[in-house]
Amino acid sequence: MMQIDLWKRVVIWGIVALGLFYAAPNLFYGRVEGHNDAIQAIEMQGANDALTAQAEAWPEWLPSGLVNLGLDLRGGAHLLAEVEVTDVYEARMTALWPELRDALRPERDTVGAIRRQNAEPGVLRVQIGEPSGMARALEVARGLAQPVVSLTGGATTDIVVTGEGDVLTVQLSEAEMIASDDRTVRQSLEIIRRRIDEVGTREPTIQRQGSDRILIQVPGIGSASELKEIIGTTAQLTFQPVVSRSSNPDERPGIGNEVLPSLDEEGVYYILEEAPVVTGEDLVDAQPSFDQNGRPAVTFRFGASGARRFGDYTAENIGNPFAIVLDDEVISAPVIQSHIPGGSGIITGNFTVEESTQLAVLLRAGALPAELSFLEERTIGPELGADSIEAGKIACIVAFAAVMLFMGLSYGLFGIFANIALLVNVALIFGLLSIIGGTLTLPGIAGIVLTIGMAVDANVLVFERIREELKTARGPSRAIQLGYDKALSAILDANITTFIVAVILFALGSGPVRGFAITLGLGIMTSVFTAIFVTRLLIVMWFERRRPKTLEV
Incomplete structure (x- = not known):
């Protein structure tokens, strides 16, 4: 009855190993982290002697996965941003004007001359020369409407x-x-x-809070201002x-035009048509480079x-200037x-080389659809971590x-077996976190501490039951x-219910709550494995060697 098949023993010890x-690798955190950073840098910018030496500090054949340290342990930056969703309304109306103008032009005999009027942001007003043609103008404008793309839009259209x-x-x-607000925030x-992700930071937490x-x-990032430089620029090209x-x-630029400053020429302003020919959304790639004079460019x-569209416009406008605009500044014309x-x-x-590299990153990642207002920013120093x-x-x-x-005091030798299994349990938790690339936070450490207490619970149930069975002299x-x-x-019931709670916390929680749920859930799985299989195998191996006539539990 105490036999455990050889293949089962091999599987148990194999999982532990x-x-x-x-x-x-977590015992050599600094060395392995330096190795990983060097490998990533080599992939992005090529090898050099310093990076190669840093990469060789850890053997390639060994695993290099680490438990990532969260913001509260490593230090870093915390921002709470609000998306200015109303900016999108104005951009939509600006983009709609050329389309509406082109649709009304064939109807000039009916509606007369058309002219855009000044209006509040998010509203497009057009004056027609013949008020009697308003019915036809409304019909044409409503023909530009599209169904609302959302789960709750129903049969409504996107414009009124x-x-x-x-x-x-x-x-x-x-x-x-x-629907637009939701799309903009997403x-x-x-x-x-x-x-x-483009700048290679580790395990960021990026979550939506509320509607906007x-x-x-x-x-691991230096400061909140450094983080704002990465994400705060809209990079609208x-x-x-x-x-x-x-x-x-x-x-005064006139209706449908705008005045923008030149980035390089002080005191120079350009009057541009508001409707762009092409935008950054049409880009598929952007890379830092150098121009024919060896100066940094993109x-x-x-x-x-x-x-x-770009080719057609340049073919039709040879000899005319063409402005390249980034975030409401003319880079060149x-x-x-x-x-x-x-x-x-x-x-x-x-x-500079750094500026061209950062601009390429921003353009490659895409333009933010709206401005961000930072409501809260904190820099957590590494000393706090x-x-x-x-x-x-x-x-x-x-x-x-x-x-x-x-x-040890309560169960003697059997308690020592349980303690060995407890050490294996914690090692398995860190092994799993390393494999899945999990992030350890301060609440996550609390989950591990709780797991340590719960891990021996299964052994206590088993040992107390063995005590009861010894009284029957079997x-x-x-x-x-x-x-x-x-x-x-009893072991399965207790741990399954706790695991369900961990799953619920992970599904409904965010940030620190999720960190606690992850370590608690992994700890439950490893503690059940070590209590049912590892501790039992240790007891069986001891029993096979000693063959005791009595037990002191």
């Missing part, structure tokens, strides 16, 4: 068109505003994630026709549709010398010592067998 193998006198008014419908969330806010926590050039920033490439097919080009300016790690170590050591002392072998068999259901 595998867990220890993957947990081992009204007419009064000789003024046609267009604005977004309520359903489209709700898009901002994804672009922020891509921008942070985003929580960003990045461990547009290519716009130039109307004229001026030195007066207050000059090369770019459009997708098929953007390349076609070169004169189109010839047709530019293929959709490739280069952005030049007074860039070190204090948290030290406090976590003390908590774990105290928990270990108390539990191991209790088990012999030590039979008592051990029955102790494990009869305690199994």
Whole structure:
């Protein structure tokens, strides 16, 4: 009854060895982290002697996965940003104007001359020359409406068109505003994630909070201001026709135009058409480079549709200036010398190598659809993280010592077996966290401490049951067998219910709550494995060697 098949023993010890193998790199955290950083740097910028030496500090054949340290343990930056969703309404109306103008032009005999009027942000007002043609103008404008793309949009359209006198008014419908807000925040969330991933930070936390806010926590970054530089720039790149050039920033540009300053030429302003020919959304790639004079620049490439529009415009406007605008500043306004097919080009300016690299990252990750307002920002220094790690170590050591002392005094040799299984249990937790790339936070350490206390619970149930069976004088072998068999259901019930709670915490929680749920859930799985299989195998191996006539549990 005490037999455990050889293949089962091999599987048990194999799992233990595998867990220890993957947990081992965490004992050499600094060396392995330097190795991983060097490998990533070599992939991005090529090898050099320093990076190669750093990469060789850890053998390639050993695992290099580490338990990532969270913001509260490593230090880093914390931002709470609000997405200015109303910016999108204005951009939508600006983009709609050329489309509406082109649709009304064939109807001039009915509606007369058309002219855009000044209006509040998010509203498009167009004056028609013949008020009697308003019905036809409304019909044409409503023909531009599209169904709302959302789960709750129903049969509504994206724009509302009204007419009064000789003024046609267009604005977004309520359903489209709700859908647009959701799309804008989701898009901002994804672009922020891509921008942070591009610069190689470890395990950032990027989560939506409420309807229009985003929580960003990045461990290991120098400061909140550094993080804002990465994600705060909208990087709105547009290519716009130039109307004229001026030195007066207050000059009236006219309806449908705008005045923007030059980035390189002080005191120079450009009057541009508001509607761009192509935008950064048409880009498929952007890389740092150098121009023909060896100055830092950024090369770019459009997708098929953007390349076609770009090529058509340059073919039709040879000899005219063409402005490259980044975040409402004219980077350059070169004169189109010839047709530019293929959709490739280069952005030049007074860039440093670092600035051209960062601009390429921003363009490659995509433009933020709206501005971000930072409501909260904090920089958590590494010394605070070190204090948290030290406090976590003390908590774990105290928990270990108390539990191991209790088990040793209460159950003697069997308690020592349980303590060995407890050490294996914690190693397996770190091995699993390393394999899945999990992040350890201060609440996560609390989960491990709780697991240490719960891990011996299964052994206590088994050992107490063995004590009860010994009173029936069935012999030590039979008592051990029955102790494990009869305690199994109670062990599974207790741990399954706790595991369900951990899953619920992970699904509904965020940030620190998830960190606690992950370590608690993994700890439950490893503690059940060590209690049912590892401790039992240790007892069986001892029993096979000693063959005791009585047991002292």
